[in-house]
Amino acid sequence: xxxxLNHCLIQISMAKKCEMKLLGSVGSPFVTxxxxxxxxxxxxxxxxxxxxxxxxELLLTSNPGLQKVPVLFHANKQPMSESLIIxxxxxxxxxxxxxxxxxxxxxxxxxxxxxxxxxxLYCPWMKEFxxxxxxxxxxxxxxxxxxxxxxxxxxxVKLSKGKAFFGGDEIGFLDIVVGCFLGWIKFFGIIFGFNVxxxxxxxxLAQWGKSLWSHEATRSVIPSDEIHMNFFKMxxxxxxxxxxxxxxx
Amino acid sequence: xxxxxxxxxxxxxxxxGGSEVVLLDFWPSMFGMRVRIALxxxxxxxxxxxxxxxxxxPLLLEMxxxxKKIPVLIHNGKPINESCIIVQYIDETWxxxxxxxxxxxxxxxxxxxxxxxxxKKVYETSKKIWTLKGEEQEKAxxxxxxxxxxxxxxxxxxxxxxxxxxxYADIALVTFYSWFYTFETLGNFSIExxxxxxxxxxxxxxxxxxxxxxxxxxxxxxxFFIEMKTKLDL
Numbered sequence: 001x002x003x004x005l006n007h008c009l010i011q012i013s014m015a016k017k018c019e020m021k022l023l024g025s026v027g028s029p030f031v032t033x034x035x036x037x038x039x040x041x042x043x044x045x046x047x048x049x050x051x052x053x054x055x056x057e058l059l060l061t062s063n064p065g066l067q068k069v070p071v072l073f074h075a076n077k078q079p080m081s082e083s084l085i086i087x088x089x090x091x092x093x094x095x096x097x098x099x100x101x102x103x104x105x106x107x108x109x110x111x112x113x114x115x116x117x118x119x120x121l122y123c124p125w126m127k128e129f130x131x132x133x134x135x136x137x138x139x140x141x142x143x144x145x146x147x148x149x150x151x152x153x154x155x156x157v158k159l160s161k162g163k164a165f166f167g168g169d170e171i172g173f174l175d176i177v178v179g180c181f182l183g184w185i186k187f188f189g190i191i192f193g194f195n196v197x198x199x200x201x202x203x204x205l206a207q208w209g210k211s212l213w214s215h216e217a218t219r220s221v222i223p224s225d226e227i228h229m230n231f232f233k234m235x236x237x238x239x240x241x242x243x244x245x246x247x248x249x
Numbered sequence: 250x251x252x253x254x255x256x257x258x259x260x261x262x263x264x265x266g267g268s269e270v271v272l273l274d275f276w277p278s279m280f281g282m283r284v285r286i287a288l289x290x291x292x293x294x295x296x297x298x299x300x301x302x303x304x305x306x307p308l309l310l311e312m313x314x315x316x317k318k319i320p321v322l323i324h325n326g327k328p329i330n331e332s333c334i335i336v337q338y339i340d341e342t343w344x345x346x347x348x349x350x351x352x353x354x355x356x357x358x359x360x361x362x363x364x365x366x367x368x369k370k371v372y373e374t375s376k377k378i379w380t381l382k383g384e385e386q387e388k389a390x391x392x393x394x395x396x397x398x399x400x401x402x403x404x405x406x407x408x409x410x411x412x413x414x415x416x417y418a419d420i421a422l423v424t425f426y427s428w429f430y431t432f433e434t435l436g437n438f439s440i441e442x443x444x445x446x447x448x449x450x451x452x453x454x455x456x457x458x459x460x461x462x463x464x465x466x467x468x469x470x471x472x473f474f475i476e477m478k479t480k481l482d483l
Contacts, residue, residue: 074355077355078359080358080359080362081362082361082362082365085358085361085362085365086358088357088358088361089354089355089357089358092354092357092358093354093355105338105341105342106324106327106329106338106342108337108338108341109329109334109335109337109338110329112331112334112337113329113330113331113334116331116334117315121315151315
């Protein structure tokens with residue numbers, strides 16, 4: 001146990017010696033994910049705020065063709081993008097400090113698959129729901145999101161094995177990958193009256209949300225309600241007003 | 250419709266010892282090919298089950314209820330979906346030989362980035378070449394070549410994407426090589442002319458048995474595509 005602690009401390013101090021920088025923007029859940037991982041790994045870093053309406057030279061040159069945040073800069077290495085890839089990298093450079101991905105290949109594959117589902121379907125549905133003007137499409141998206149949450153509920157029951165988090169006793173990969181949207185999910189409830197994670201439909205997931213929200217690591221990384229509100233207002237600003245869209249106060 | 254491709258079960262030499270591996274696949278799929286290459290690199294015995302995508306089997310629907318897509322790897326009854334995730338799973342499970350991922354975490358992150366880039370950029374743009382016409386198709390061709398040039402630049406003077414060893418990022422892109430003839434014929438252009446180093450890399454990969462035995466003949470892919478297009482247009 002003492003040897004392991006020593007090993008961890010050496011790894012942490014090595015990471016601290018190497019310069020770590022994170023390029024991010026306000027309100028992005030993908031940036032939140034990386035902040036979460038950095039927090040869990042106790043890695044010091046410099047945060048650089050990016051204005052996506054006015055992209056910096058740094059962003060334009062560091063991310064071939066994609067020009068998106070987050071971007072991680074580690075010492076003199078080429079910049080890294082894609083939140084899921086960054087998280088795995090951070091997990092692999094400090095494998096003994098709060099392991100994030102499960103150790104078993106089958107659980108790892110399952111976790112990666114759910115993350116892929118979140119990023120390619122579930123999250124785009126939520127984004128489209130926020131911004132679409134067509135009420136029929138909105139209803140369809142609502143149905144898809146509800147189905148998605150039910151699927152996540154099942155996955156949570158299976159992966160948590162009765163514990164508080166997807167990762168078990170400790171926060172793990174899926175807790176970060178899904179948890180970064182908790183602010184948005186809360187926001188959906190307030191603005192649209194639509195509970196993406198609902199206490200009746202998804203009781204275990206709702207409980208998980210509460211456990212994660214009250215965890216001290218979470219509070220320091222998830223942006224405030226005010227930030228979410230401002231971000232949403234900014235997005236709405238790009239669209240003409242809709243009669244049935246509630247105007248945020 | 251498509252020429253069904255059955256595969257003989259090869260002798261198992263893995264450390265699985267009695268584990269059952271089944272692959273649900275569709276022979277012209279560049280995503281399915283990735284998994285076949287990975288299995289061949291590791292010398293894994295498996296049962297190949299050709300799927301009819303116009304008439305999806307109960308097994309496919311059960312094993313991939315969310316996307317209902319191939320490839321699906323079923324290992325000891327548990328399904329694994331998404332080709333890149335499957336390849337990583339294969340590498341982590343059968344880790345006694347032929348590593349597919351680089352050993353250094355930073356290089357590994359780069360390999361993952363490039364495989365992700367292929368999925369996001371190469372596939373989507375190539376689809377435009379065979380669905381669009383006229384000026385829009387020209388635009389798609391230009392975009393496609395630009396993307397290939399980025400990848401060619403990444404390979405540079407190295408034998409493979411990440412250096413001396415064939416691996417994950419190479420597997421992600423090389424399966425598209427079997428479709429290049431189809432894109433070239435439909436778009437009336439030469440990929441080799443635009444990206445000679447990329448083609449040299451592809452040919453180098455084809456010298457590996459796992460790749461040459463997996464990738465179908467380019468003309469077969471083209472015939473399949475024409476047949477599919479004709480059927481869908483009717």
